Amino acid sequence: MKPTDIEDPEYFHKVIDCQFACPAHTPVPEYIRLISEKRYTDAYMVNWVANVFPGVLGRVCDRPCEPACRRGRVEKEPVAICRLKRLCADNRDFGLVARFPVVPSEKNGKRIALIGAGPASLTVARDLMPLGYTIDLYDEQAKGGGFMRSQLPSFRLPEPVLATEVNYILDMGVQTHFNRRIESMKALLAEGHNAVFIGTGAPRGRDLSDLPGRKEANQWIHIGIDWLAGVIFGHVSSIGKRVLVIGGGNTAMDCCRTARRLGGTSVRVMVRGPRAKMKAAPWEIEDAIGEDIPIVDNHVPLEFVVEHGRLVGMRFAKVGVGSETGGEEPVFFPCDEVLLAVGQLNAFPWIEPDAGIRFDRQGLPELDPRTLQSSLPQVFFGGDAAFGPRNIITAVAHGHQAAISIDLFCRGLSPLDRPAPQVNLAGQKMGVHDWLYHNQVTATERQAMPVRTKTKTLKDRLLEVELGFDQQVGQTESLRCLNCDVQTVFRADLCIECDACVDVCPESCINFVDNGTEEELRARLRAPAENLAQSLYLAGLTPSGKIMVKDENVCLHCSLCAERCPTSAWDMQKFLYLSAQAGQL
C-alpha cells in the first residue's frame, strides 16, 4: 500500500466524519468547540457561512452528519450535532448582522434571475450579492423560503425562525418578485439576464389515480403536500376524526402529526413495506408514535371504499416479508379522510420544449453534476429541481456550487475550473500535557431533548414541540464531540520505535508493521480494520524499515499518542477545511 498523501485536503477532510457527510461540509467540530466555550455567536457564524440557515437546520435538518459521527461507532449514540446547531442559533447575539459580508453599493453590472425562493435560490443570492451581482428573485408565494415555508409545520419550525434567516439574505438588497409565477421560460430568457438559476423544487405530489374508488372519494382524499400548504396558509383548519395517511416518508410524518392537531383522533400511517425500510428519519417516526399514531407497515393500498356516496375506509393487501402480494384476505381500515404522501415529482410545464434545455426520460434536466449547468449554458439548476427531491441542506450545497458556476460563467471562465477548498493545519501543542483543545474524552451519553407536553402541543399546531437544549446541557453535549478535526500527524523520520504510542492508544489504532496490500494489512493490524469506509493512514519507513499504519476508524483524537511520544513524531494539528465559495480563486 502506498503512503498516505496528507497534502491532499480530502484525506483529513474525510477523517472529520460529520463534516465530510454534510453536503455543505459545515465545519462541525469547529462550531461544537465554540459552543463548548459558550461562544454562540461565533459558532453561529461558522454555520451561517457554510449552511446559510443555522436556526432552521438546527431544528429540521435531515442530519446526514449524525449517522456518520464517529461517536456512534465508539459508543451508543452520535453527538447531537443538529441540536447543538440550534443551541448556538438560540443563544446568538442578534447584532451579528454587522459581521455579514458587505454588499457593494456599486454593482458589477451582471443580472441574475433566480426562480423559486427556496433554500437553493436563497443560497445563490447570499453568495452572489457580496460580489456585486444584481439579483431578481421570483416566487409564486407571497414570501421567501420555498418549501421551508409552505411545507414544514410550525410545531417543528416556527415561522419567525425561518423569516429571520430568510430576511438576512433578502435584506442584502435582493430584488424580490413575490406572488409572481414564471409561466414561460422563453419569456424570462428574453429579459436578458446574464444567468438564470432554477430552484423551483419538486412541487407536485404523487397521486394514486389508478386505485378503484379514487374519483368517487375525491372530496375526502388530499395530496399531502398540497394539504400541508393549505394548513400553513390557513385554507384548511380541520380534518375528520379517523384519518389514514398513506406513505412512509417525512411528508407522511408531517401529515399525520398535523392531522392530530386539526382534530384527527384516530390517525394511522399506512406503509407499503416494512418499518425498517421507511424513508422517514427515525426520530420523526418516534415523534409520530409518541403522539399516539400507529405505523401500520407491510400494507399495500388496494381500493378506496365508498358507500352511499361517502368514503368509509380503505382496503389493503397485507404482505409478508419479501413478497408484494400475500395470500391473505384484504384488510379493511375505516376512515373519514385520506392523506396521500406517496412521493413528489418534478414538473417544469413552464419550460417550453424548444427553450434549449434538455430533459432526460424521468423529466429531470440534463446537468453536469459538478457545475449544475444545463444544456443551455446560462441556465443552472439546484435543489430538488436538479436531481429530484432531497432535503434543505442538499439544496444549500447546490446553491453554493451553482453560485460558483454562475460567477465563473459571468466572468467568462469555465465553470469546470472549480476553486480549491481553503485549508489550514494548526499545531495544538502548548506543553507536555497541554493542548489548545479539550482533549479529555468524556464518557457522557447523548443528552435528551426537552419537549413540551403532548397535551399542550396537540392543541395548538403553532406550538413548537422541542424546547432546545439549555446552555448547561448544551455544554455537556458539546464535550462529547471527539474533535475529529484535530488530526494525528505522523513523521516517520522522528520515530525511534519505542512503541509508546502503540501501547498508550486506547483504541489500538496504531501499528508498526511490514507493508502489504491494503486488504491484507487490514486483516493483520492490532485490531481488525473492517470498516472499509474508513481510511488507513500509512507512513514510513521507520528506522528499522517498518511502516506506520493507523486505522482512522475509532481514533478518539485524545492526543495520548502525541503526549507519550518522546520525539514528537506524532503531533496533533487542527485541520480547518472550508469548502470553496463563489468569488474565491
Place this chain on the structure above:
Amino acid sequence: MTFHRPTFRHPELPPNDAGYHRQDYEGGISTLCAGCGHDSICNAIIQACFELALPPHRIVKMSGIGCSSKSPAYFLGRSHGFNTVHGRMPSVATGANMANRDLVYLGVSGDGDTASIGMGQFMHAVRRNLDMLYIVMNNGCYGLTKGQYSATADKGSKGKKGRINELESIDLCELAIQLGAGFVARSFSGDKQQLVPLIKAGLMHKGLSFIDVISPCVTFNNNPGSTKSYHWVREHSEATNTFDLVPFQQTITTEYDGDTVQDVALHDDTVIHLHKHHDAPDITDRRQAIDNLEDHKAQDVILTGVLYINPNSADTHELLHTCERPLNSLTEDDLCPGGPALEAINAAHR
C-alpha cells in the same frame, strides 16, 4: 491536561477464553517519561496475561524501588501487589509464595534494584528456585535517581554527559543460569513479538523464570555511545530462536524456514516448540547456554530469546516438601492435629 486514559476501547476486540477483555488487565495511566522502555514491558505483561487468560485476581505483582519497580501501578490494576523497599522484593515474594502457593507470582525489578542493593536477595531467590517470574527492566542505570550507572552497564558504555563506564558489568542471565533458575531468557522492550511469548512461557514455567529485558531509559541513557539505547540494541541484537508456547497441548503449526525444532515440555502439558538453526546449542545444557552468551558478547552481539531451560526444575515447595495446600489455608486443626498424632510422631523417632 491528560490524567485519565479514555475508557473506550476498540469495539471489535474479542475477550479471551476466560471472558476477560484486555482492559481488565490494564492499570493506571503511566507517569514514566514518554518513550520509556518500561512502558512497553508493562504492555507486554498485559498482553501475555490476557492471552494466557489468567484471572487477574489470581496474580500477585511484587516490586522494589525504581522507575521499573513503580511500573506495576500501570498494569494489572485488579491484581494483588506489594511494593517493597529497595532490593527486598525477593524476600517478600518468598514469604507470599510460602503462604499461598496457588497464586501466580510476578516480580518486577530494575537493574539497580536487583544487581546492586538487591543482589544477595536475587541470588538466593534463584537458588531456592522460587516459583515466580522475575523480570528485570534493564536500562543500565538508576533511572529514578537521575541516571547513575548501574552494575549492568556495559564496560565502555557512554553516559548522557559523555562519561565512560569503567567497571565490569554483571550479566544477570549468566548468574541466573549458574545459580539454578529453571528458565532464563533475555529480550528487548522494543520487540513485543518476542517478549510477549517469553513472558507467557515464564509465567507457565514452574520454578524461577528469569527474564532480563533491555529497556532503554529515554531520558538518561538513550544517547549515542550507550549500549542500552534503542538504536544500539536494535543494531546489535540477535535472537537465539523463535518459539511457540503451546499451553496444555493445543496444536499450533507455524512455518519457519530452514529450522529444526526442539520441544521442551514444562511441568503441566505446556510445551515450548523452539525453532532454531540446526547448529545452535542445546538450550537445556547449562554449559552450552553460558558459552553461547559469552561467544556472542565477544562479538558485541546481545543474544536474545530463550537462553536456558531446565525441564526438570524443582521449585522451593518441592525442595522443602511443603504440603499441597496453601499454608494460609491450613486451620488450627491441621496445624495442631492433637495428642494421638504427636504420639505417632514421637514413636517414629524412638
